[in-house]
Amino acid sequence: MTRIELPSYLEQSDEVKERFDEIKQREVILEVKDLYKYFTTAKGEITALKNINFKVHRREFVCVIGASGCGKSTLIRILSGLESASTGQMLLDGEPVSGPGPDRGMVFQGYTLFPWLTVKKNVMFGLRSQGMSEANAEGEALQWIDLVGLEKFSESYPDQLSGGMKQRVAIARALANKPRILLMDEPYGALDAQTRSRMQSYLLQIWHNIDITVLFITHDLDEAIYLADRILVLKAHPGEVQEVIEVPVPRPRDPEQFMSPEFLATRKRIDELIHPPSDEDEDDKLNMIRLTRVGDEVEP
């Protein structure tokens, strides 16, 4: 068996390098400075997030990845304003923000559509909350519903839709507010593999078509590499940024690229970061009982 020698994930083609140079020129939408989050539990104080610092540029797609318990959900909840940081700052367009607001759209894993409202009314919710008139809000909502391809379902109730469709409504609902950044908390975690990959392509299309910056939380390596410009890899206990990876896979992305050398090299690197070889692995081994039949030779 021959092993294919992978290039380094740090090697970028000229095209990719140019793209990253261009992104870094753009204005900074979101900046997180020295962010810490402590939780007090019965066992004492736990540091959930430690010294988080990063910037997201306009129209950039950033993924945050980490093993479960690394605090990635806490991070996005702080960014959305649903939880507050213990110390540190969060700047949106250079202005400090706190508390939830329509300037940061949020898409949750559990859809969180309002079951008593039709698809159209769900998408209108944010606009109406901000005092837009019924007629204007309806017009805007229908455009967003068109964008996610659900125009036939605008009068349906959420429970009549499939999981993938619900998540498209949730995206439309968040985008209708014209947020500065779209925060997505493992949005496709509850979907089956096929729907999931379809939703990923949809999201890339939407992101390509409109002026939106995305911060996307996931624990799926392929998803992160497929979607992101940059990936923040978090380490658990305490949640810390281990490395920020510039994905060397060129755009536009295509599922074919899953087997490309750049893709695999990036994947290998993130896998090493998230699952470092440790003593714990020994404990994880199951004590397998050997199943033998009479007459089988049992090696000692």
Place this chain on the structure above:
Amino acid sequence: MSSSPWFAPRVALSTKRTRVLTIVSFLLPLLIWSAVSYVPFLWHPKVVVIDPGDVSYFKVDMLVDREVFKKESSKVEAAGKTLPTGKRANPIYLPAPHEVAKAFVTSFTTEPQRRSEQWLHESLWHSITIIFWGFILSSLVGVPIGVLCGTYAAVSRIHEPFIEFFRYLPAPAFGALAVAILGIYDGPKIAIIFIGTFFQQVLIVSNTTRKLDISLLEAALTLGAKRMQLLFKVVIPGILPDLFRDLRILLGWAWTYLIVAELIGTSSGITWFITQQARYKNFDNVFAAIMMIGIIGLLSDIILAKLGKYIFPWERSANKA
């Protein structure tokens, strides 16, 4: 050919089986009642006198215990006189089904014994108005407090501990007090229904409100909803179908307080009718009146259930899916 088992845990029955069992659930008690009423050797602890013979105190149609009848018969026999005849009968308080069925019509057409008294339909209507006002007044106060308790921890803390204590106090215990404050007519009766409903209502409604998925509130916050919008655009519409279900159950409970409530002050409504008819030993009318309460309760609940499906279309679609 449906060969699915009748007893499978948490598996729905076919429509046909559901229908059959619903009918059987009503038919079975009726069957037992009919058997006890019409099969002479089942129970029938009394004897109705057909011919008194030579027993001095027996009269035609008199109901006597079987032992008494036997004893008197043997006494007369020993004296060589004419034997009394009779047939086995049930006590007067257990009328046969057909008598009660007849009473469903006759109790409405029987004129009240006295001018000042009410016809049955008037009594029933009076009972319904008592329930209505007691329940409406309770809901007008109880539902908003319950929703606020379920939404805001501070509101909950200031109400629920006391209400939790108060709900253990039996509503009828306040009867005398209610009469002293509100007089002897409808006031204290409505008050008893109110006390019986209100405290449970606040706790049940606040519990239902708390069960609303908190992530819906979080989603609304990230969409820019403000405080009052959270309450009126998320919490209230979100719990409405469950709230409606709660109120249906509570309305059933309100009915159980009706009889006690109507005994307070001057007896009135269906309770007055029942006690009055029992006094005249018209037990067929008593049974009919009790059943009417059940029928009114069941019908109103069925109507409300249908209404619920109509006013909450998203629930209907959820059930279909």
